[in-house]
Amino acid sequence: MSEQIEGRNAVLEAFRSGKCVDKLFVLDGCHDGPVNSIMREARKKDTLVQYVSKERLNQLSQTGTHQGVIAVVAAYEYSTVEDILQKAKDKGEDPFILLLDGIEDPHNLGAIIRTANLAGAHGVIIPRRRAVGLTATVARTSAGALNYTPVAKVANLTKTMEVLKKEGMWFVCADMDGQKMYQLNLRGPIGVVIGNEGEGVSRLVKEKCDFVASIPMKGDIDSLNASVAAGVLSYEVVRQRMMK
Structure with a gap:
């Protein structure tokens, strides 16, 4: 590898x-x-x-x-979006997918894959360009989760979102200008979109999202590390799914 x-x-x-x-x-x-x-x-x-x-x-x-x-x-083989949807179908669950808009730090990607696995997400989707791939550092940081959580690489994230919308999915992205995540209904087939470490979610991807969620901030700075934001928002999805 x-x-x-x-x-x-x-x-x-x-x-x-x-x-x-x-x-x-x-x-x-x-x-x-x-x-x-x-x-x-x-x-x-x-x-x-x-x-x-x-x-x-x-x-x-x-x-x-x-x-x-x-x-x-790549240190690991990529899966396909179809593989991720099939995993949800096999489990009899609504699809829960993390979509990463330009994550460049391999430690962030590995940590997000680890969180995705523990939160019960069915897979992770990353873009081909301007983003880190499945390097050995990503594999190590995922702490073994990469063996169980499929990661698909796509040419165009917005087109992939359009296709998934036709499958009944809807999307929420993390952004400080959004509505507080606790006020949103995050049940059902959902894709959680996390943006680039410095620039956040790109405009075109944000426009494809159905909701924009903000994570409450009580400190003196205004943003979380991308992998932490992914964890916080993913576990709000978990919390709401457990309330069914």
């Missing part, structure tokens, strides 16, 4: 063997035969590709022999 694969042959083999490559770093301006072969495989898998300078590749390299390409490989 290596996080990083370096060198042309090794990266090409990683793609062809079916490994889940989260991101591919390629030397800017390099378009020779082997690199073109890697790029073809990356396009087939819709892998995020980032062109960088030689200096940046050298900084990223763990071996010193990257040959112009470094692949960041």
